[in-house]
Amino acid sequence: MVQRLRVRYAKRGPLRFTSHRDFARAFERALRRAGVPMAYSAGFSPHPKISYAGAAPTGVASEAEYLEIGLAQVSDPEATRSALDCALPPGLDVVEVVEAEPPALADRLEASRWRIVLDGVEPAVAEAAVAAFLAADCVEVERKTKDGTRTVDARAVVVALRVAGPGATGVSAVDETAPTAFCAILDVVMRHITPAVRPDDVLTALRHVSSLSTPVTPLVTRLAQGRLDEASPADAGSHPRLIDPLNRDVATTTPPR
Amino acid sequence: MPVESLFARLEPLLPGVSKPIQYVGGELHSAVKDWDAVDVRWALMYPDAYEVGLPNQGVQILYEVLNERADTLAERTYSVWPDLEAVMRAHGIPQFTVDAHRPVRSFDLLGVSFATELGYTNLLTALDLAGIALPADERTDDDPLVIAGGHAAFNPEPIAEFIDAAVLGDGEEAALRITDIVRDWKAEGRPGGRDGLLLRLAHDGVAYVPSFYDVDYLPDGRIRRVVPNRPGVPWRVSKHTVMNLDAWPYPKKPLVPLAETVHERYSVEIFRGCTRGCRFCQAGMITRPVRERSITTVGEMVQRGIAATGFEEVGLLSLSSADHSEIGEIAKGLADRYDGEQVSLSLPSTRVDAFNVTLANELSRNGRRTGLTFAPEGGSERMRKVINKMVTEDDLIRTVSTAYGNGWRQVKLYFMCGLPTETDDDVLQIAEMAKHVIKAGREAAGRKDIRCTISIGAFVPKPHTPFQWAAQLDHETVDRRLRALKAAVMGDRDYGRSIGLRYHDGRPSIVEGLLSRGDRRVGGVIRRVWEDGGRFDGWSEHFSYERWESAAAEVFAGTPVSMDWYTTRERELAEVLPWDHLDAGLDKDWMWEDWQDAVREVEVDDCRWTPCYDCGVCPTMGTEIQIGPTGRPLLPLSPV
Numbered sequence: 069m070v071q072r073l074r075v076r077y078a079k080r081g082p083l084r085f086t087s088h089r090d091f092a093r094a095f096e097r098a099l100r101r102a103g104v105p106m107a108y109s110a111g112f113s114p115h116p117k118i119s120y121a122g123a124a125p126t127g128v129a130s131e132a133e134y135l136e137i138g139l140a141q142v143s144d145p146e147a148t149r150s151a152l153d154c155a156l157p158p159g160l161d162v163v164e165v166v167e168a169e170p171p172a173l174a175d176r177l178e179a180s181r182w183r184i185v186l187d188g189v190e191p192a193v194a195e196a197a198v199a200a201f202l203a204a205d206c207v208e209v210e211r212k213t214k215d216g217t218r219t220v221d222a223r224a225v226v227v228a229l230r231v232a233g234p235g236a237t238g239v240s241a242v243d244e245t246a247p248t249a250f251c252a253i254l255d256v257v258m259r260h261i262t263p264a265v266r267p268d269d270v271l272t273a274l275r276h277v278s279s280l281s282t283p284v285t286p287l288v289t290r291l292a293q294g295r296l297d298e299a300s301p302a303d304a305g306s307h308p309r310l311i312d313p314l315n316r317d318v319a320t321t322t323p324p325r
Numbered sequence: 326m327p328v329e330s331l332f333a334r335l336e337p338l339l340p341g342v343s344k345p346i347q348y349v350g351g352e353l354h355s356a357v358k359d360w361d362a363v364d365v366r367w368a369l370m371y372p373d374a375y376e377v378g379l380p381n382q383g384v385q386i387l388y389e390v391l392n393e394r395a396d397t398l399a400e401r402t403y404s405v406w407p408d409l410e411a412v413m414r415a416h417g418i419p420q421f422t423v424d425a426h427r428p429v430r431s432f433d434l435l436g437v438s439f440a441t442e443l444g445y446t447n448l449l450t451a452l453d454l455a456g457i458a459l460p461a462d463e464r465t466d467d468d469p470l471v472i473a474g475g476h477a478a479f480n481p482e483p484i485a486e487f488i489d490a491a492v493l494g495d496g497e498e499a500a501l502r503i504t505d506i507v508r509d510w511k512a513e514g515r516p517g518g519r520d521g522l523l524l525r526l527a528h529d530g531v532a533y534v535p536s537f538y539d540v541d542y543l544p545d546g547r548i549r550r551v552v553p554n555r556p557g558v559p560w561r562v563s564k565h566t567v568m569n570l571d572a573w574p575y576p577k578k579p580l581v582p583l584a585e586t587v588h589e590r591y592s593v594e595i596f597r598g599c600t601r602g603c604r605f606c607q608a609g610m611i612t613r614p615v616r617e618r619s620i621t622t623v624g625e626m627v628q629r630g631i632a633a634t635g636f637e638e639v640g641l642l643s644l645s646s647a648d649h650s651e652i653g654e655i656a657k658g659l660a661d662r663y664d665g666e667q668v669s670l671s672l673p674s675t676r677v678d679a680f681n682v683t684l685a686n687e688l689s690r691n692g693r694r695t696g697l698t699f700a701p702e703g704g705s706e707r708m709r710k711v712i713n714k715m716v717t718e719d720d721l722i723r724t725v726s727t728a729y730g731n732g733w734r735q736v737k738l739y740f741m742c743g744l745p746t747e748t749d750d751d752v753l754q755i756a757e758m759a760k761h762v763i764k765a766g767r768e769a770a771g772r773k774d775i776r777c778t779i780s781i782g783a784f785v786p787k788p789h790t791p792f793q794w795a796a797q798l799d800h801e802t803v804d805r806r807l808r809a810l811k812a813a814v815m816g817d818r819d820y821g822r823s824i825g826l827r828y829h830d831g832r833p834s835i836v837e838g839l840l841s842r843g844d845r846r847v848g849g850v851i852r853r854v855w856e857d858g859g860r861f862d863g864w865s866e867h868f869s870y871e872r873w874e875s876a877a878a879e880v881f882a883g884t885p886v887s888m889d890w891y892t893t894r895e896r897e898l899a900e901v902l903p904w905d906h907l908d909a910g911l912d913k914d915w916m917w918e919d920w921q922d923a924v925r926e927v928e929v930d931d932c933r934w935t936p937c938y939d940c941g942v943c944p945t946m947g948t949e950i951q952i953g954p955t956g957r958p959l960l961p962l963s964p965v
Binding site for chain 1: 338667
């Protein structure tokens, strides 16, 4: 391996239903069609060097998914981006490719910012739910996992949460002949932890602490990932900045441990 | 009138169902054409789950062939899982295509490919969800023509009341011909309506229209006769045979799905047809004669297919791939071409001879040698003479010794249980054979950790084969013989642990037997089973034998026929079979002779290498064997 490239890609529209496994398979085929000179692992069944960073759940759209590939020949990042983007179906879009530099990609992805579109929810109802949630120290929710249910604290991971204001209805592709009357949009920044707490869990928590109900399946989009900018305001009502993980500036600062 | 996409209504519901990506479409090389810019619109269906249906070669070929026409569009639809079916019913969403999510009912034609009869209940689900009346005679001019194809269409009688027409044999030219007929009929202002169009199809001979034939029965339940009820409709409808496969190099750009499917590879048919003459094999009988694709075309298709898809595996498909006249050159040429690249080659390896191992060695040059598969089909020498699978035990032992000696660690052997004239002892012979395989294999490999897996299916007699007259073995006896075989394998101290045994219970095969050799009276059973919740009958977790048993008992009550009557009853030469008016080209007298030869344990050679034995296909269908060698090399790689 002579070069590592970091890739930002988006999962848009109907293709947000692509699971991570599905994406991985499609991406490997796209690498082959695009003729990207991949480095392969040694051993009995060689596989291309790709490392994925925490993928968005199936059904959640994303503007900011990341992965890293290892190449056997030095390639131009922009040429690689455009070749890969052409080789992937519209809706799986390669947005940016840069050469990898320390620190490691995983260390640059500390938190995510999500947009949650709640069709059919009055903004005032959403406001009340958000206020109740933020006032709590801890909101435990049950989550179904492969091995049963697990209880997680949805409040602890939320760095910031606000109602971004009423949006245009029909954002979540509801039948336009029967428009829902209202639409509330949540803007939430959540820290990545293990085991994962997802936007879904925050929605469950909001329903727990208030009378919020969501008549239509909410449309969730990951807008950004990155490290939390320490310089930005820290109180939960405002908007902390996420530092672009592909930004070269980051390379000069050491992540806090 | 443009047809609205249903996706906006479907999308909010998808998060609640399993694997939603399968309903989204957007596969690489899928096509969405302007509805109003074409004259003829096909919905193509494979009546099983997307993961099984998407890789289907037949559907992919027709999809591409039809979409290449400027005046035609083709979209695909698959069976939806019961969770989505419930959601669609609750929200009034009809059966849709995955390409543009258009309602299936809006199309001119719904072509359904039946590789197996177990898809029949899924056809009913799709029709019902689409809002198309199940009985064909209740459909209106606003409904598409429902046309069945695939191997099961060689006896479509059990679904005769649900389909408008059936196409027998190769679909490429037939689909284009039907498209022409539909286009002209529409351009002329749809004279005669639906009936007029069906008459055109029937008169042309391109398709079989069941409603234009009356079936009379004898008091004992057998068929008295099948006669056309319209002037100008042929007494017998013939299959289609594409000659010159090099002129039809499809699929050129196979669909590459996002969802995981059962076959993730670029498959190229290296020939169609088979004249090995295995008497149980419907595919080998109805696809005659052998038509090879040339080494040059195979080489070009693989090159283009890999470049267009990014697949890592190439499958060289046919009914007996090692029989291609230039298979050695094809295998070596492809192995050379992809040496050092991450492309693996596979060959369904069922022929039992050492040459097959040489081929497999060549194809796995760069990869792992895990398992090789052979299909002796019958456990005893006698049984293999009955089914005309000309393999001696010595052949098999020699072959597997070569395989184990060449580093292969596992050999899989396919057998059938319930073949005509079979005794308990014939089945127990399978255990003996497996022990000999392990013994010889250990010697050849010089190690003890080799394995042999025996995979056994229950035999189902099929239409248009010499065994079409045979009694199917009852499932109790099949199960008893398989239990005895298992005891014989497991009880062996020396070899038992090196032998794996895979089999299913015999009951699904009885249902398959009912549907395979059934007539129009079986349609009522299919409908009853479907009303009772029958879905995805090819999946053991959805299949219910009891449902079929009780539906058959109910529908056949007070009639001379029964589930047993259709399955375990042997037929006589004089009996009119439900598919006698459908012509696969096989001479009925020859088939009867071959059936008698089977019982007498007399074998017949392959007509590719020995004189013609008059099966009837070539003279009846105006076809001929097309085999090489061409003597040409696999073309070197050229820039695409």
